[in-house]
Amino acid sequence: MIKAYSYIRMSTEQQLKGDSLRRQKELSANYAKLKNWELIESIEGRDLADIGISALHSKNATEGALGTFLTAIKEGRVVTGSVLLVENLDRLSRASALTAFNQFSSILEAGIEIVTLSDKKHYTKESVNSNFSDLFISIGIMFRSNEESEIKSKRLKAAWENKRNAAQQKPITRCRPAWLDYDERSKKFLPLKKRVEIVKLIFEMCISTCGLYGIARYLNESHVPVFGRGKFWHRSYIKKIICNRSVLGEFQPMTTENNIRKYIGESINNYYPQIIKEDTFLLANAALVQRNKADKGRKGKSFSNIFTGLVYCGACGSKMTLKNRGMPPKGGKSLCCTNKQVSAGCMMPEWKLAEFENILFKHLREINFSSLISGEKNPLATLEEQQRVLQEKKNNREMNIERILTTIENEDLIDRAKKELILRMNQYVSECENLSKLIEDSAQKIQQEKDITIYFESVNMNNFLDLSKNKEDDYYTRSAIHQLLVKTIKKITLLQEVEKYPYEYDEDDKEIISFRAKYQFYRNENLSSFVENKDFLRFALPFRRYITVKYTTGEERQIWCGDDTSHLGNWSLGGAYMQYNL
Known part of the structure; x- marks a missing residue:
């Protein structure tokens, strides 16, 4: 029985909503049945269908299912005498006539017959060689298909370019971020005041060393209304808001290719109302990157506990003191509740000193200690903040340059659009140099400021923490750090068994990852199927620890150990949001 391969192509996924797919599949099935051929609709497990792939630049032949079919022909896995069924020749290619004909003739040369189902026309190597009309007909169809696609492509590109140029007067689309509304009468985007205030709060908390988990927890516990249909705030959505340049008023046109979202050219400035200043946006995103860096290193010996006198048990209120259990790995230094040591009823487990210091040091690196001491912002902190903003601006310009190069390389642009892109790229290159x-x-300037900063008034707590690692036997160095901590921190409280709601778990939580790794049965299970399971709750108990740091200024910071996140505890949205009991 002759094998008949059915190939289907549609340029856009929107055509799936129409009749094209059904029509092409039905034509192939009916004709194969009429001829008593074996209908084959896939090859090597891949459907012989290119949905949303254009044939103008032969992407279907290089990246799509047609390319898989052509490779199978070359490797002899499609036997001579087989048939390729297509609705029209333009389903195979809309490239230039010569390129399309080379592809067409290579299929025929391999002994594969091509049948166009719309007109029941059969093309074989023999028919084309013996009948010049078949040859001329096929070339004519290919030329017409390419010409139609080229004209259509140029018109669409010109129309899109005109829309981009007029975007500030008339929006391209009504799609908008959740903190904006669209006014039909004025044809403009308008800020939703309450939601804008929430977005500003998210950026403020992020800059002030509050992690994504801490922001989500605060918003949920404060009953701040969620944007959209969701019931709770999640870290992933909060991160999208922080990274979304729409807050700066920018609109980034995008398209979908093979179910992957891709940028179309540059972003359009002043498209939306700007609700966040650029420096604020850059600082928040720099803070996200900075918090991904973990601190490591063994601490000193001579002044073993630099937090002496500051750490308290959250269960009973007693002090936590240092207990040396001998040499690791079984032994080691731990913080132990004094009431537990004397069997006074406290059940607080011991905390490994090294783990406790790692957690505290990570978050202390983000604190402006001079500000806490004097109440004023240190010049060094200002300089470092300015440098982070400059670096983020440069990163953004470099990303724009990369996008422009990709657009010029991959898109068939009209000359005017290409010149404008090159001019903008040169402008970005100049800005990057500046x-x-x-x-x-x-x-x-930062180095000069560091050189003249007095040792104990240095804003950069990192210097002290690095000294504690580099001079682990130096009593006076670690004693100096202890004095600075006492000057700025009033109390550190250790707590455990804080209840975590099921909706607060995400796939990238440490307890989820660790639990899946240890118990293979749950490796592929849905998250919601086991987060309330007794085995999981028992396993996750060590992750339920958090630390409260109270500063001498009255501020408090909560640090969740399992998720390695923290936030200050005195946020407020202002009078406009008192109805949410914040």
Whole structure:
């Protein structure tokens, strides 16, 4: 029985909503049945269908299912005498006539017959060689298909370019971020005041060293209304808000290819109302990156516990003291509740000193200690903040340059659009050079400020923490750090068994990852199927620890150990949001 391969192609996924797919499949099935051929609709487990793939630049032949079929022909896995069924020749290619004909003839040369189902026309190597009309007909169809696609492509590109140029006067689309509304009468986007305030709060908390988990927890516990249909705030959505340049008023046109979202050219400035300043946006995103860096290193010996006198048990209120259990791995130094040591009824487990210091040091690196001491912002902190903003600006310009290069390389642009992109790219290159000089100057100023900063008034707590690692036997260095901590921190409280709601779990939580790794049965199970399971709750108990740090200024910071996140505990949305009991 002759094998008949059915190939289907549609340029856009929107055509799935119409009749094209059904029509092409039905034509192939009916004709194969009429001819008593074996209908084959896939090859090597891949459907012989290219949905949303254009044939104008032969993407279907290089990246799509047609390419898989052509490779199978070359490797002899499609036997001579087989048939390729297509609705029209333009389903195979809309490239230039010569490119399309080379592909067409290579299939025929391999002994594969091509049948166009719309007109029941059969093309074989023999028919084309013996009948010039078949040859001319096929070339004519290919030329017409390419010409139609080229004209359509140019018109669409010109129309899109006109829309981009007029975007600030008339929006391209009504799609908008959740903190904006669209006014039909004025044809403009308008900020939703309450939601804008929530977005501003999220950025403020992120900059002030509050992690994504801490922000989500605060918003949920404060009953702040969620944007959209969701019931709770999740870290992933909060991160999208922080990284979304729409807050700056930018609109980034996008398209979908093979179910993957891709940028179309540059973003359009001043498209939406700007609700966040650029420096605020850059600082928040720099803070996200900074918090991914973990601190490591063994602590000193001579002044073993630099937190002496500051740490208290959250269960009973007694002090936590240092207990040396001998040499690791079974032994080691731990913080132990004094009431538990004397069997006074406290059940607080011991805390490994090294783990406790790692957690505290990570978050202390983010604190402006001079500000806590004097109440004023240290010049060094200002300089470092300015440098982070400059670096984020440079990163953004470099990303724009990369997008422009990709667009010029991959898109068939009209000359005017290409010239405009090149001009903008040159402008970004010039801005990157200027920003590099400013960053270099900033680095020199920071170094000068560090050189003249008095040891105990240094804003950069990192220096002290690094000294504690590099001079682990130096009693005076670690004693100096202890004095600075006592000067700025009033109390550190250790707590455990904080209840975590099922909706607060995400796939990337440490307890989820660890639980799946240890128990293979749950490796592929849905998250909601086991987060309330007794085995999981028992396993996750060590992750339910958190630390409260109260500063001498009255501020408090809560640090969740399992998720390695923290936030200050005195946030408020202002009078406009008192109805949410914040």
